[in-house]
Amino acid sequence: MNPSGRVSRRALLFLRQDETPQAPSVAVIRVWKCLAHTGGFCSVCVEHCPVAGAITLEHGKPRIALDRCTGCGVCIDACPAPEPAIQAVARRRSS
Ligand code: SF4
Ligand code: SF4
Numbered sequence: 363m364n365p366s367g368r369v370s371r372r373a374l375l376f377l378r379q380d381e382t383p384q385a386p387s388v389a390v391i392r393v394w395k396c397l398a399h400t401g402g403f404c405s406v407c408v409e410h411c412p413v414a415g416a417i418t419l420e421h422g423k424p425r426i427a428l429d430r431c432t433g434c435g436v437c438i439d440a441c442p443a444p445e446p447a448i449q450a451v452a453r454r455r456s457s
Contacts, residue, residue, distance in 0.1 A: 385432045385453065386453055387433035387453055388428055388433050388450070388451060389416075389417070389431050389438065389451075390426065391407075391424055391425075391426060391447060391448050392446070393423075395443050395445050395447035396423070396443060397443050398422055398424060399423050399447075404424075404443070406437075406440050406441060407440060409440075411436060412434065412436055414430075415430050416430040416432065417431070417437060428453075435450055
């Protein structure tokens, strides 16, 4: 984990696809900024996500599986929307 709270790409190399760490953050789509959610076509975040099943397209719109997302930030960096359409938010901890 680097100081920004993201999991480094190097660390991701050692993750098994069925292994999701309890990352402190998770990605959330701001649908009003998302090209796919606002009438366009885009699947860049899905194509770049390194974690199987963490983000998928449903009816042409990206959907994040909170139980699989590591909060790595790859999708955030890759998103081509004019304003950031994905952000990392703190994961709520269940007690
Ligand atoms: S932050 Fe984005 S790229 Fe990283 S696991 Fe979650 S959905 Fe995938
Ligand atoms: S990359 Fe950005 S604009 Fe494209 S579908 Fe994902 S969140 Fe939406």
